[in-house]
Amino acid sequence: MSAENVIYFDVSDVVEFARSNDRLSGIQRVSIEIIKYLSQVQGGENLRLICYHPLFRRMLWFSAEPFDASYVYDQAEFCRHFCIDYRAAGVRRLRDHLKKRYKSSLKRAFHGWRLRLRNALDHGRTFERLKIIQKRSRRFEAKPANAFEVSFETGDRVFITGATWGDLFRKYVDALTEAKRKVGIEVSLFVHDLIPLACPEHVVDNVPEQFSDWISRMSGLVDLFLVNSEATRRDLERFMRTYTERATPIRVVPLAHEFLLPESRNREGGQAPAKFFDPERHGFNGRRLRADVLNAAQLSYVLVVGTIESRKNVWTLATVWQEVHRRLGFDTPRLVFAGKHGWLKGPFDDFLQGTGSLNGYIRIVDRPDDFELAYLYKRCLFSVCVSYYEGWGLPIGESLWFGRPVVASNVSSMPEVGGPLVEYADPYDPRSILDACLKLITDDDHREAMARRIRREDLRRWSDVAEGIWQALTASIGPEGGQGAAPVVSVSAMARPSR
Known part of the structure; x- marks a missing residue:
């Protein structure tokens, strides 16, 4: 090239x-x-x-x-x-925003003009901050x-x-x-x-x-x-x-285990509030976290990260946790699902409704940001990824990056991500999932020995992924459309290239 x-x-x-x-x-x-x-x-x-x-x-x-x-x-x-x-989460029209905040029609009219003027002066940032949607601007024409x-x-x-x-x-x-x-x-x-x-x-x-x-x-x-x-x-x-x-x-080109965090800043762009703010208890890297994240993590818990959908095997995992609770009673850790709501999960929703979210032992943290995910990864007993199928399995690698053990499926790509560092289970066998989870819940020495072994590993970084992709894109293309003499090239997911 x-x-x-x-x-x-x-x-x-x-x-x-x-x-x-x-x-x-x-x-x-x-x-x-x-x-x-x-x-x-x-x-x-x-x-x-x-x-x-x-x-x-x-x-x-x-x-x-x-x-x-x-x-x-x-x-x-x-x-x-x-x-x-764009349509941000929670967006609403100006009139809906005004109706929610002001009962008086006069106040709604006054503040409507005030917000329109302010939005015009700061080039749309007022409506963006308040998540007020407008008609498409002519500047897109x-x-x-x-x-x-x-x-x-x-x-x-x-x-x-x-x-x-x-x-x-x-x-x-x-x-x-x-x-x-x-x-x-x-x-x-x-x-x-x-x-x-x-x-x-x-x-x-x-x-x-x-x-x-x-x-x-x-x-x-x-x-x-x-x-x-x-x-x-x-x-x-x-x-x-x-x-x-x-x-x-x-x-x-295998993906990375690394979990990259952006520079710490709160949503308003300033410093985290100092009054009554304990970074160890209430935030991560100085970032103030949502109350439902802190609440879900206040007791010992096991973490499940990803879109909540049928492919993630969420209903089976919920029924497995019901058996964990039957056996361990008050010693049962919470099962925290962190992700957005997906599709084809009717049986899972019915289970939560019918059991009162397993009497509170199952919690959902909707759409966590990177800081909230990092907080949850770092403090969990271990994480679970028992999907029926993955192309890679980012949550497995991310949990390892934070030094926490994982129970993962033994199918598709997931063994490539976890290698010898993970406790594996058959996603089609609830008893296999139950045995793997109970082992990490009840055997503290085994779980923490896994964590120590994980922390000794030199896991794969995003710079390694980018370098591999750049090398693939800039390599010479042969006359027959092949890439050099070997059209299929593999790199171990658990190994990083030599420097």
Whole structure:
């Protein structure tokens, strides 16, 4: 790759996700962490962020400069950089905000004009802070100054890190296909998992059909697949053998165990309140935490991190905890689920309602931020990840990063993440999960011996992931479309490259 060639780092799915989410989930977090590292060491004109813009309905590129090592995801700032409107959690219209705060119609009228004026003077920050939604601004009708038209040159590369499938991105894939035919760009795609194909019973509507069509089409477009685990590589190879005619090269770049925390600051941008504030009891790294997080962690607990959905095996885990409580009584630790509410979890919801959340022994912390997650990881007895299927399994590695033991499934990619540091269970056998959890609850010496062993390990960092991806993207592409002599390259998830 010559110095003049550009790598376009695709953020289309992150941009679309950010429009309605004030917290990043797994795949989006991976994308942001990689961008942060690459913009620091490989930034400048050779790295640009590209997306199929959901408002302008065409490809645009943006500078990666704001995404340095200290970058903290903020929905409003992110959406402003990419010139998109957004729907933050808890947003409401101005009239609803005024009705809630003021009974008098005169007060509502006065404060309505006051807030509109203040919002105009500070360029929209007042409404952002109060989470007041407006009609789409006219500034989105024309391309803004920080968005640039894409003009590909021969040798440029597009790296897609997320799922650009569905009707929104169909024209985007068309445009990339045309650019590849006319200009000769090279396209790489990071496949995080094949969940809709491997376990369609845990997804909704026509997602399996959409995903299958997308992977089939991308198999003919991309020059290189990157995957995060050997398990995902096997799934992808199996799909291509069965449904496509092309054997596209695959490189395995495992994800990280590292849990990166942004610089400590509270939501108002100032210092944490000093009066009555105990950082050890009420916060993490000086950040004041929500009361429901502190409340959930006030007694000993076991942690489950991730979207609360059927694929995460949440109903089975809840019934296992009922048996734990039957055996241990008051010695039962809480089971704390930390994540957003997902889909196909009716039996789990029915269980919580029918048992009073197992008499309070099961708690849910909705949409924790990174500081709250770190607080929960650090103080848990151990964590549990007994999913039926994962492409990688970020919560397993993150728990290890904080030195806490894990009970994990022995299927798909999860043994690659945990290696010999994890207590494994069969996700299809409730007794296997029960035995593994009881062992870590009741045997303090065994649990803490596991913790000491974890703390001695040199776990994988996000810089290792970014370096592996950069090497894959900048390696020479052979004349047959293969990458060197070995189209499949694997890196151990538990090992870090030598320095």
